[in-house]
Amino acid sequence: MGIRLSQDEAWAVLGAAHTGILSTLRRDGMPITLPVWFVALDHTIGFSTPSRAKKVARLRRDPRASFLVESGERWVELQAVHLTGRVDEVTDAEEVARITAATDAKYASARPATAMPDATRAHYAGRTTFRFVPDERILSWDNARLGLE
Secondary structure (H helix, E strand, O other): OOOOOOHHHHHHHHHHOOEEEEEEEOOOOOEEEEEEEOEEEOOEEEEEEEOOOHHHHHHHHOOEEEEEEEEOOOHHHOEEEEEEEEEEEOOOHHHHHHHHHHHHHHHHHHOOOOOOOHHHHHHHOOEEEEEEEEOOOOEEEEHHHHOOO
């Protein structure tokens, strides 16, 4: 048995993951990699970010990106899904609401229990929503399939 996941298995891993790692490209081509909270919807990745964040400008300039989730502490537990593709800005109000609602539901228990300071709240106000649309090929692995302990 190989260690590669089927497409359905890969999307199940993506759906269950807490934090994704998004890589975008600077103007000079240098990749910038940052964690994002996200939702897997319809075999795409939805996320939002503060509108003033530099990743917004990078994605508007060059929509090519990659996305990774991983888990496991020991080598035999390592599992990952890596996507390459493009990121499109979502402007349709219904789709923005759908991604926002799914994100809010997924991360409800992870958000701060107390009110954020005014400066922090102001930083996160005014969000831009995106959809990562992957290429057909998904790179994935699950070392547990090797049966080694």
